Amino acid sequence: MARMKDKYLALKAELQADLGIKNPMQTPALEKIVISVGAGFAMKDNKLIQNIEDTITTIAGQKASTVIAKKSVAGFKVREGMPVGVRVTLRGEKMYNFFDRLVSMALPRVKDFRGVPRNGFDGRGNYNFGLQEQLIFPEVSYDSVMQIHGMNITVVTSAESDKAGFALLEKMGMPFSKGSN
Structure with a gap:
């Protein structure tokens, strides 16, 4: 079983008590993680789109789709049928493995990292943030990258409020920035 899933199961009772939830089935949990790259800069270059897709596939451990x-x-000089991005949705074991790698290996490698912003919640307990480059993941070698690009990561939780989503992610090890920004 994934290390993060074990961690979640261990802290589930504590999280339930902290949030004042009576029914254990209402305790917030991770549902899915979506990694997406807007590749408008590479619309006319199929090799670059393929390279981005391969990179995201390597990072996620699951085939990405264009x-x-x-x-x-x-x-925007976009025609119907042109490739405009790459995305992958992770659930289950792969989601927990990716979250573990993100929190324990990738985010600490960001230059001048002071934590992810606290204001990325959408009002329903889901968290969105962006990364400037894909090279922070140890799976990606510099030689295989044609162009440095960022990515958006959405962590979808079953939490009904931002407070519950924040509590879940903080207890699971998401390094939020200090302060109230």
């Missing part, structure tokens, strides 16, 4: 434009938008 996102195709549904409509043409002249202002």
Whole structure:
């Protein structure tokens, strides 16, 4: 079993008591993690899109899919059917393994890291944040990268409020920044 899942099961009772939840089934848990890369800069370069897809697949441990434009938008020079991004949704064991690698290995490698911002919650307990580059993950070698790109990571929880989502992620080891920003 994944180390983070064991950690969650160990702290579930404590989290339930802290949040004042009577029913253990209402205790917040991780549901899924979505990693996405907007690759508008690489729309015309299929090799670059493929490289981004391979990189995200390596990071996530699961095949990433290319996102195709549904409509043409002249202002962005996007045509229907063009690749505009890459995304992967992680659930279950792979989600916990990725979260463990993110918290314990990748985020500490960020230069001048002071924690992830506290204001990334959406009002329903889900947390969103962005990373500037993919090279913070130890699985990615510098030689295999054609272009440095960032990514958005969404952590979807079963929490019904930001307070409960924050408590869950903080207890699971997410390094939030100090203060109230």
